[in-house]
Amino acid sequence: MKGITHIILLLAIGVGISSCSKNEEALNPSNADVTYQVPQGNAAYDQTITGYYNTYGSYLLYKFSDRDAYWTPTMWKKPVQSSTGNWSVGADVVPAIADYIAPQLDLIDKSLFSLYPASFLKQFLPVKLLLCSKVDSIYTTYVFTPVYTPAKGVKKIAAYYSYDNIAINYGDASVNQMTAAEKLAFLARLNQVLFQSINDRGLIKPTIEFNNSADYSTTLTTQAAAYGKGIISTYYSATALSDWNAFVMAMVTLSETDLNRSVANTNSSAVGILNATKDANGLIRKRYNIVRNYYINTYQVDLQKIGNKARGM
Template sequence: MKRYILSLFVLSTILTLNACKKSEEPLTPSGADETYTYKVPQGNNAFDETIVDYYKKYGTYMLYKFTEKDAYWTPTGWKKPLEVKGSWTAGAEVEASDPVYIAAQLNLIKTKWFNFYSDKFLKKFLPVKILLCKRVDSVGNAFIFTPVFSSVKSTKKMPAFYNYDNIQINYGDATVNSMTAADLRLFIYKTNLIFMQSIFARGLIAPTNEFANSADYNTAMTTTTQAYGRGIIVNPSGPAVQADWNAYITAMVTYSTVQLNASVAITDSSAAGILNPIKDTAGQIKRRYNMVRNYFINEYGVDLQLIGNATRGL
């Protein structure tokens, strides 16, 4: 029995690693009844050359022809939103891009996503697949209270969404040519946030020793003021170093320096004002903020704060 259980564990581990791994060979997703192999180019359009170049540089497949399995399969089950007992499960519904607009979509991805990072960063952290979509709709529930209480499907257009080994990018349709300044800021905000969240979910960015040793995570805290005084910006009831590290990264890519330095009440739970003395009562948040920011500048040539700054003005 022990041998059988161990074999299942090893098999499961191998399947998961194969699904996550970037390979120089065509990738075959694991854990399904059918075999799908990703290859680029998927056509002979001029933009296919750009897609092939990205694969050669970063080992990432940018797909505009993909199956539901490519979008929704994970080792723990399918993530396509479903109606269950009158309510919809969370997730996003996607639809592949219209080839007419893929060249413009690729330019959007380059200028408002890839250009914030170095090749070294993208090669290490991009997922196996980027799905080019003309529709990425988050799914949830809206509620009707009269005459009888019930829930109905609710959808919202999203610039991007991530799911296990892929990031799904919107605007592969005519709307890519009519994006407003607000649309572009939202695209920068959401796509780069989704990118970071996918990196966190894959466990690819561990805190540095300098960061981990720069705050007291062992002594219990009961208030936000106590946490901020130690330079900890996550929930004081039970912070972990990784969660705090992730929170600093998230703050940089979603808030501008103006917002981070704004005068905001300490009772505000967002990252706004974390570098202002009102929240940063002992100067420890700014000290640790600089550790994280400088690490990515020195290690990858990437200033994450430039992303947050771009979400507030173009």
């Protein structure tokens, strides 16, 4: 691979020239010319970025447009305020600051890349990882005085997934001031978002063994009843797919200590799902092991080790 890797994706009316976009074909508006290129400069970290592209096939971009961050085939996802004052859900992102890209890359490597086999990331990372100095979750909040009024809520987050990209925070001075707790929170969020992107793209489906290990045809009326059948996703909308994804997210976000804690079976969080209080019939643990062993045997990825690490274990 030469120093500059260059892919141009051009979709015009009646003519389609597409690049490989990892598990799905990228869709773009007619007459759109989208170019991704690495390296984007000549700093030392640019060679690190090029190395990541050569290994994983994903573009780590610190120069990117609003289109790179917000466009999807069905909508423009940049948060906007409606005529009623409410804000659409999403994230505001700003590109990383050059002086902090090197430590940001080191943080990403320790919190994500080093935790998985290269083959897994090559297959499942989205097309773009956007290196950002700001990733803010946007939502509607309310001002109560002098009148009840919608307002823009803003919360700093470590990472955000949107269609073909993950926007990653801490490409600013704060990367050099992170506490141990903040680094763990970053690791937890980044890995959670990675698996959110895998789940949302439908790249890993429940196995036949998993599908056959629970009865989804019977109407469930409480979360406790769902637990009794080995089902951990929300009882009134549970499916094999939602349950599979719920087990994955439980493992990558919670430690084994969290999962084995005694929590009331009316509690809908994943905390305590392996304890007899929730898992009275042992079916949750059986299904947990099906999912965990599938990832270990198929991808050499132990999801629970990610959750343990995210919790400082």
